Amino acid sequence: MRGHRRDGVGRKSTTREPIIQEPVSSESTAPEPEATRRDADVAESSRANRGWWDRNADEYQTEHGTFLGDDRFVWGPEGLDEVEAELLGPPEDLKGRDVLEIGAGAAQCSRWLAAQGARPVALDISHRQLQHALRIGGTIPLVCADAGALPFADASFDLACSAYGALPFVADPRQVLREVHRVLRPGGRLVFSVTHPIRWAFPDEPGPEGLGVSASYFDRTPYVEQDDEGRAVYVEHHRTLGDRVRDVVSSGFRLVDLVEPEWPAWNTSEWGGWSPLRGALIPGTAIFVCVRD
Numbered sequence: 001m002r003g004h005r006r007d008g009v010g011r012k013s014t015t016r017e018p019i020i021q022e023p024v025s026s027e028s029t030a031p032e033p034e035a036t037r038r039d040a041d042v043a044e045s046s047r048a049n050r051g052w053w054d055r056n057a058d059e060y061q062t063e064h065g066t067f068l069g070d071d072r073f074v075w076g077p078e079g080l081d082e083v084e085a086e087l088l089g090p091p092e093d094l095k096g097r098d099v100l101e102i103g104a105g106a107a108q109c110s111r112w113l114a115a116q117g118a119r120p121v122a123l124d125i126s127h128r129q130l131q132h133a134l135r136i137g138g139t140i141p142l143v144c145a146d147a148g149a150l151p152f153a154d155a156s157f158d159l160a161c162s163a164y165g166a167l168p169f170v171a172d173p174r175q176v177l178r179e180v181h182r183v184l185r186p187g188g189r190l191v192f193s194v195t196h197p198i199r200w201a202f203p204d205e206p207g208p209e210g211l212g213v214s215a216s217y218f219d220r221t222p223y224v225e226q227d228d229e230g231r232a233v234y235v236e237h238h239r240t241l242g243d244r245v246r247d248v249v250s251s252g253f254r255l256v257d258l259v260e261p262e263w264p265a266w267n268t269s270e271w272g273g274w275s276p277l278r279g280a281l282i283p284g285t286a287i288f289v290c291v292r293d
Contacts, residue, residue, distance in 0.1 A: 031227075031228055033225035033226055033227055033233050033234065034225065034226050034227075034228075035223070035224075035225050036223075036224050036225075036226065037219070037221040037222065037223060037224065038221065038222065038224050039221070039222065040171060040222045040224050040232050040235045040237075041171050042148065042170070042171040042172050042175070044171075044232050044235065045169060045170060045171045045222070045232070045235040045237070046125070046146055046148070046170070047232075048224075048231075048232035048233050048234055048235050049125065049169045049234065049235060050125045050126060050146075051233060052233055052234040053124075053125065053126035053128065053129055054126050054127060054128040054129075055128075057105075057126055057128035057129045057131070057132060058128070058132075060105075060129075061105075061106055061129075061132050064271070065106070067079075067269065067271075068105075068106075068108050069108055070106075070108060070111060070136045071108060071111035071112050071115060072108055072109075072112055073108070073109040073112040073113065073163070074108075074109075074163065075087070075163050075193045075259075075261065075285065075287055076163065076164065076193050076261060076274075076284065076285035076287070077269075077271040077272075077274035077284060077285070078261040078262070078263050078264065078267060078274070078279060078284060078285055079264060079266070079267045080259075080261040080285075080287075082109075082112065085259070087191045087257070087259065087287065087289050088159055088161060088189060088191055089159075089189070091116045092116075094113060094116040094117060094118040094159075095116060095117030095118065096117060096118070096119070097118045097119065097158040097159055098118075098119050098121075098156065098157045098158050098159070099113050099118045099119065099120040099121070099157060099158065099159040099160070099161065100120070100121050100123060100150075100152070100156075100157045100159070100160045100161075100180070100183065101113070101120055101121070101122045101123065101160075101161055101162065101165070102123055102147050102160060102161070102162040102165045102166050102176075102180070102192070103123070103124055103125070103147065103162050103163070103164065103165010103166040103167075104122035104123055104124045104129070104130075104133065104142075104165065105124060105126075105129045105132070105133070105165070106129060106130075106132035106133045106135075106136055107120075107122035107130075107133035107136070107138070107140050107142065108136075109122075109161060109163055110122040110133075110138075110140045111136070111138050111140060114138065114139075114140055118159075120140055120141075121140070121141045121142075121143060121152075121157075122140050122141070122142050122143070123142075123143045123144075123145055123147065123150070124142075124143075124144060124165070125144070125145070125146055125147070125166070126144070127144050130142045130144055147165075147166035147167075147170065147176045147179065147180075148170060148172065148175045148176050148179060149179065150179045150180070150182070150183050152183045153183070154182055154183065155183070155184070155185045155186075156183045156185075157183050157184055157185065157188060158184070158185055158188050158189075159184075159188060159189050159190075159191075160180050160183070160184055160188070160189070160190045160191075160192075161190070161191050161192065162190075162191075162192040162193070163192075163193050164193055164194065164195075165192075167192055167194050168194050168195055168236055168237065169235060169236060169237065170237065171222070171235075171237055173237070173239065173244075173247050174247050174250060174251050177190075177247055177248060177251035177252075177253065178251045178252070180251075181251050181252045181253060181292055184292045185292075186292060186293065187291070187292065187293070188291070188292045189289070189290065189291055189292070190253060190288075190289075190290040190291075190292065191287065191288070191289050191290070192287070192288055192290075193285050193286065193287040193288075194239075194244070194285070194286055194288075195236075195284070195285065195286075196260065196282075196283040196284055196285055196286045197217070197238065197239060197240050197241045197243075197244065197286065198217065198241075198282055198283060199273065199282065199283075199284055200215065200217060200219075200238045201213045201214070201215055201216065201217040202214060202215075202273070202278075202282065203273070204272060204273035205273055206270045206272070206273055206274065206275030206277065206278060207275070207277065208277070210273055210275075210277075210278055211277075211278065211281065217240065218240065219238070220237075220238050220239065220240070220243075221238070222235055222236065222237045222238065223235070223236045223237075223238070241286070244286070244288065245258075248288060248290050252292065252293075253290035253291060253292055253293075254290065254291045254292075254293055255288060255289070255290055256289050256290065256291055257287075257288075257289035258286060258287070258288060258289070259286070259287040259289065260283040260285070260286055260287075261283070261284075261285050261287070262279070262283075263276055263278075263279025263280055263284075267279075
């Protein structure tokens, strides 16, 4: 699961010891990127985000690895767990199913699926994230590829899932959804979570300063962080709720549920702009449950 990064890497919710550390590169002394709103096409978004996740995978897993666990299936910072949600179906029905996880990171969700008897494949654009999957261990197939060009044959999978993977970061979500539709078998299910679109109208702050509208919900201009030469080093794309529904339907899926997790009392952590304060007032995550007819 990935985090919404409109104010930097994100605040620590839980920590663990540093992992896969290497000598600090000269990049670490480079100027902080400039945050702006501007257009970013498919190629620029893909290139920027592949590089960002390769550079920041270690810090991400250090900060959030304990919250995510090694073999949990968590849909978002609220902590909604697939064990309780059963958005992919009852656990007993997962046995023997071929499942594609998109934007798998360290493959925590895939590891949980394998424990239920499923046959998952974990795909991520970041080679460094997949190195963390190798570090944790298991026998799950790992694939480094862009979600907009899935390297699988038609009708290869029964299920597909994505917990904050790929879709918030791509310029053309319909391209990704069409690819997922292609590799799913008829009757297959896709479940994916993204930042709730309403959050784009608010500052990405977990405290009281994040409770007032600061931007137009209808402004779809991408959030871009760029270097001093104007090259994007990180990109996120905003879609309204209606856009997301139209993306799903136009790509051949039937939307069967839209889940907006409420913030649970047990979760006292902060993750970027997610927090108990904000979670009690506005949704932070939207989960789309889709079927390929």
